[in-house]
Amino acid sequence: SPPVATQQRQDEDDKRRWRQLANNNNDSSEHYNVGNDGNKLSPLSTHHLNHKAQYNNHHNHHYSNNELTSPLGTTYRREGLSIGHNFLRFQGSTLSDNFNSNHLDVFECIGRGVCSSVWKARRKRGGECNGDNTEELRGDVLKTKAVSSNPSKQLEKQHVEEDDDDDEEYYALKIFSMRDPQKRTMLIRELKLLCSTTSSNNNNSFNNANASQQGQECECLVELEGAFLDELDGTVTLVLEYMNFGSLADLLSPPSSTTPSSSSSSSNKHRMPEYAIASIAYQMIWGLGYLHHEGVLHRDIKPANVLLSSEGRVKLADFGIVSNNNFSEDGDGMNETMIGTTRYMSPERLRGQLYNKQADIWSIGLILLECTRGGGNSPFEHIFSIVELVQTLDDCIGGTMKEYIPDGTSEGLSEILMGCLNHCPEKRMPADVLIGSPWFELNGIECVDDAVVGMKRYLDTL
Incomplete structure (x- = not known):
């Protein structure tokens, strides 16, 4: 066939696909990734993709009554x-309906990962942003978004100067690009978990079995405040509580500059007292339990994913690669995916073997060992390959990390560390056993509130 006729057929195929998307907009299936997911529609060629914007401008009448402003939809x-421009619903319940980009002042970027960026923000005062007109600001942001595929760059236009006001409530905005299948998958995993932990009908048995005051959400997991969709640039933003003391990785980091004569004292300076380690351990184990x-x-527990507040709160965060197997208490529900941060992986994961919840216990133990040894003194600090890491673990005497536990460590803390860092997964203590260790009571901790008090006491000394 002549090239012109072939091109006309291709264009008609494009139009038919987008009409199908619009007509199915009220269906319960995923709409956002059509055109990127070969399981839904045949992938469009590069030439076809260049015609999407042109097609939008001339064929809006084909869309449903939702008045879509882009082929990706408003929900x-x-x-x-269900995520809209100002609402989040989960399993039929509305969890938030009061956040969107027009409502927030955005400050500096406080974190970047493979699949998202995190920004500090707060609600605008009186609907305005430091005297700027909201609509003008929004238009400026959208102009930036039109030329940038990086959500972090897109927010820079919305950056405002932060003033000192302790009465303001701040948030952490975690932004995912929905045009990338991997990022979309991580968003769904994290959001479903956060929604389930904040759901009004949550009744977790670990909370009930281990707490005198029953709660409907876990106070040792970072809290979700809301979420919203920006359909024009293809991002979803999670509005999370802001943990104002950074991460445990920040706390463990040694000073940036030390003299040779002070290197030893620097390590001692960052070695935490046991009451502080107990406060961190209790809250991490509570959240993990x-x-x-x-x-x-x-599957990705590491110091950077343990967040701190100046009030002494310690919370697990970053649930983008969680695995939900609904395993039983006898350890069923094995995983085999090689995903996470290598240094904090358990031996069975490093070897590519099946693993279960005990792999998370290893990660907790390694973090506590770092706290015990002092900042910048991890046993694997200078190991950068899986082969070398496996070899180092194989060289451990008796299949434990006992040789890495510093002299002077109490019997109770040593027992916790040994209970977490056993090479044999079946010999590691589960969370509901660890949380009952007498070592916590020796450090004045019988509940989460006690651990929070102890951590604040330590942070106030820094």
């Missing part, structure tokens, strides 16, 4: 989630 629906009772593996 993203998948796996019980909650996840495990829900049948969830975190």
